[in-house]
Amino acid sequence: MDPIRLLCDISEMNWIFSGSDTIDAFLTRVVNMVAHHMEAEVCSIYMYDAATGDLVLRANVGLADDAVGKVRLARGEGLTGLSVKEMRPISTPHASRHPNYRFFEGTDEEKYDAFLAVPIARGIFPIGALTIQRGAPQPFRDEDRAVMQAISSQLANIIENARLLQLMGAAVSPEGRSLPEAKPGADGTIPPIIKGRGVSGGTGYGEVLVLDKARSFDRYGAGRQYPLFTSGDLSAAIGATESQLRTLQQRVERKLSDAASLIFSAHLLMLKDNNFTGRMQQLAINGVNPPEAVMTVGREYAGFFAEQGNPYLREKADDVRDLVIRIMANLLPEEASHEYRGKIVAAADLYPSDVLMLSAEEIAGIVLIAGGAASHLSILVRSLRIPLIIANLPLLLCCEEGTAALLDADNGTIFINPSPPIVEQFEKSARDREAVAGRSAPMTPRTATKDGLRIALYSNINLLSDTVTLKPLVHDGIGLYRTEFPFLVRSTFPTEEEQFAIYAKLIDSVGREKEITFRTLDIGGDKVLPYYGDLHEKNPFLGIRSIRFSLQNRALFKEQIRAILRAGSGARIRILFPMISSKEELLESRLVVTECAAELAGKGISHNEQPKIGVMIEIPSVLEIMDDLVEFADFFSIGTNDFIQYMLAVDRTNEKVADLYCAHHPAVLRGIRRIVIAAAGERREVSVCGEMAHSPRYLPFLLGAGIRALSVDPQFLPLMQAEIAKIDSSEARIIAGKMLAAGTREEVERIMDK
Ligand code: PEP
Ligand code: MG
Secondary structure, three states: OOHHHHHHOHHHHHHHHHHOOOHHHHHHHHHHHHHHHOOOOEEEEEEEEOOOOEEEEEEEEOOOHHHOOOOEEEOOOHHHHHHHHHOOOEEEOOHHHOOOOOOOOOOOHHHOOEEEEEEEEEOOEEEEEEEEEEOOOOOOOHHHHHHHHHHHHHHHHHHHHHHHHHHHHHHOOOOOOOOOOOOOOOOOOOOOEEEOEEEEOOEEEEEEEEOOHHHHHHOOOOOOOOOOOOHHHHHHHHHHHHHHHHHHHHHHHHHOOOOOOOOOHHHHHHHOOOOOHHHHHHHHHOOOOHHHHHHHHHHHHHHHHHOOOOHHHHHHHHHHHHHHHHHHHHHOHHHOOOOOOOOEEEEOOOOHHHHHHHHHOOOOEEEEOOOOOOOHHHHHHHHOOOOEEEOOOHHHHHOOOOOEEEEEOOOOEEEEOOOHHHHHHHHHHHHHHHHHHHHOOOOOOOOEOOOOOEOEEEEEEOOOOHHHHHOOOOOOEEEEEEOOHHHHOOOOOOOHHHHHHHHHHHHHHHOOOOEEEEEOOOOEOOEOOHHHOOOOOOOHHHOOOHHHHHHHOHHHHHHHHHHHHHHOOOOEEEEEEOOOOOHHHHHHHHHHHHHHHHHHHHOOOOOOOOOEEEEEEOOOHHHHHHHHHHHHOOEEEEOHHHHHHHHHOOOOOOHHHHHHOOOOOHHHHHHHHHHHHHHHOOOOEEEEOOHHHHOHHHHHHHHHOOOOEEEEOHHHHHHHHHHHHOOOHHHHHHHHHHHHHOOOHHHHHHHHHO
16 A cells, blocks of 8 residues: 555646546546555445435445446445444445444445445535445455545535535526525725725735626626537637646645645546536537637526535635636637736625635635624735725725735825826835845844843744744744644535644654644634634634533544644644633543543554643633633733734624724733733743734833743734844833823823833
8 A cells, every 4th residue: 555645746736636537437547546546346435415314335446347327325324324424434354244233135245344434524514424444354454444524524525515516416407596686886996095994915016807707707697699610629618728727736735735735636536527517518519609608608507505504615606706707708809807917806705715715826815894803814814914904995806907016015005096106106106125134134043032031922824824934944843833724615514634744744844852832722702714604603713612622522632632642753743722721621621631631552553652731822711710720721822813803802703893902902901910820829831922012113012921831823923022132021021011001092092102
């Protein structure tokens, strides 16, 4: 067996995919590949039929030819059904002796007794199962199971899309459906200078492209006249679309190996679907002009998905529109509105996967109409070094074609159709900035205040690519690695193996001698997993977020902890639990780490036996129980982004209350001081890892209040080191004392302004 090749080579999946003409041919290639690599005589893929609750054999190698389509199992029936019902791998050297064994006459299954089934799932929802069998006596090992789980995770996305396409193929009537009407734009003109909030710095200049997939799609509305094309032109356009998507996929994978797992797979799969592009081609052969053929089928599919109740399925409508626009752009290049490169993209909202695609397309900047500065999309965009301004002007989404915009995201200013002198000035200051950056003073090896007080300066990491920025900089390790980004941009939960690979890469690139803090999965709130879509909550920020999600989904939590412990073998790792609100949560979470370490030790798998355990302070309840927590935590990290949100009851993503979101509210300042005092008794480190930590304005307070560790995004490290060096710690103590005594925001501001 060659597990590394099978596990890590995503491009192999792509290769198999490009070579197959239909989904069935693709699945057949997959079972052949898996059987070959796993040295199995039989390999099968079952697909879950949500309507009947059955598992249907969809692809197979090794059994009788007519087994596909014939073998059907209820959930829980047979070993395969059991694996899907219990959502766990089932492995046995003697399938026929297992109480759940189910024999299908005429399939030749009796010859292959060694059996291994792994469920294929989207989050907690079943999609199907992948099984392998061997003639006894060659039972499968634990290693085989881990590899099969990783393959199943890779397959989940593709199989889910295949299933949807199949569902779609059966549901759409040949006449097609009408699209909902496009929304009219608001009246009025767009002002030449718009003040917004710059949340990812830098500058960008380019033509505005309003990203509204439904609107771009409607440009090719019914009844439009097109020049005549041949079916050969259509094939060429589809071929060109496929190769462009593959190039984009490769570009994203090179740039962001942790985050970008097959983000274009839904598109590529549709390009292979007989009911989709196949039908477009059939219509063209029957005499329908190709642009109309593309739009007829595109409208049917987009309409079908847009009407679904499930938000996850509704999102698929955007995938369809995006793909159709890409094909149309290749048919009608002179009309192409889909060229993103160098553009300023304006959108009402974006998914993390959209941001990855746009980054692959090398856009010049983003203007978002909704969302707060600390929302997670902003954090992702910052990691990708794309200038981003949030502006509360929906009119921007009605920008006419050809409108130019200059984003000065450092100052939050958008210039619409700027005059040549403004553009020149902007280009000159960009050049100057580059020159200054090139000459900027190197960081000193030690971070300390003017009077020599040592301050630990850690870095926050969101994506593996952040470590590239980090390389030449001085830092004391990673104070916060937000592990959720690989979860947010995938179509299903990454497996333990995938997480292990990402974490190991991170440790390798940062160095084993440095402290690296893994914050466990922090989803919920504004960080929605699209594949965990059934989790509808009225108040998601007060719902199943962060550690609550992990503790309720123990199997997923343990996978993550095992992956961290394994990757951290021989390294200085720390595990940080987000959103802890009680001692019980801390103890329960600690116990999971202990259990995972014991399991790994039992199996003789090398791992880190004693990671330091930390608590993120984000929920005000912790202030009252700090004395109960200090004994059980090795360190604390104040997540000011959430701490402010919960302390002041201000949604951090809601622009309308952005003015109330205030780091220097007396309650926030005094809360920070109380944490420092409580932790000092047991000599526990308290760091600050929220956005407040990279603000020079708050630095005297933080140091004066007793904070001795800060964790900031890599780009802020030089600035913060230089600012720390300007501060005298006893002066800072006096300033902090005054700020702590102030009763209003205004009073605090006056002290800071002095
Ligand atoms: C915080 O809340 O301050 C924090 C660092 O976590 P996140 O921004 O990822 O919620
Ligand atoms: Mg937080």
